Amino acid sequence: EDQVTQSPEALRLQEGESSSLNCSYTVSGLRGLFWYRQDPGKGPEFLFTLYSAGEEKEKERLKATLTKKESFLHITAPKPEDSATYLCAVTDGGATNKLIFGTGTLLAVQP
């Protein structure tokens, strides 16, 4: 059964304190791993798509990496505006292109 596990559930950082969020996955034939940012009361905002082991993508202070079993979202020198829930999802590209989500990591960055 396809499954996504994210850790930690919650993370509190000081402004400028770099860290990483983990997403472990089990899927039969990965056709995409996706990172989203979700602010309270809003829909998920797309960040990155990764498709093959070794792939990396960057956007401002965020960098996503992918191995055959997990993905990391590295946050370098975070700012308070980076505070949000970060969701990881995978798809096997099956008939529905269904996203299997993890339960997210709630990140709080304190000034």
Add this chain to the structure above:
Amino acid sequence: DAMVIQNPRYQVTQFGKPVTLSCSQTLNHNVMYWYQQKSSQAPKLLFHYYDKDFNNEADTPDNFQSRRPNTSFCFLDIRSPGLGDAAMYLCATSREGGRGTGTGARNTQYFGPGTRLTVL
């Protein structure tokens, strides 16, 4: 800017009173999805349309139905809302789905801002 729009952003209904939520997109994507997200939980797929083809998830209650009259619009109908249906409802789109050449950016899903449904 191309985008996914949901209306209304907040919807209050009474127990058992039918309600319709709306989603529109300017991305010209083939696939539209409806997800339900309850507090502190991951989004859960209810159903999706690949063009005009409707695909229901096996565990989606019969109380939930959907219509897609054209490429741009998709509606979620809840026939008799119960207290357990209070949630955020998210619409998403992708250029292709699993039946297409769904790799690369073509199967990335883009979400709207959501509709928060309250059932009294």
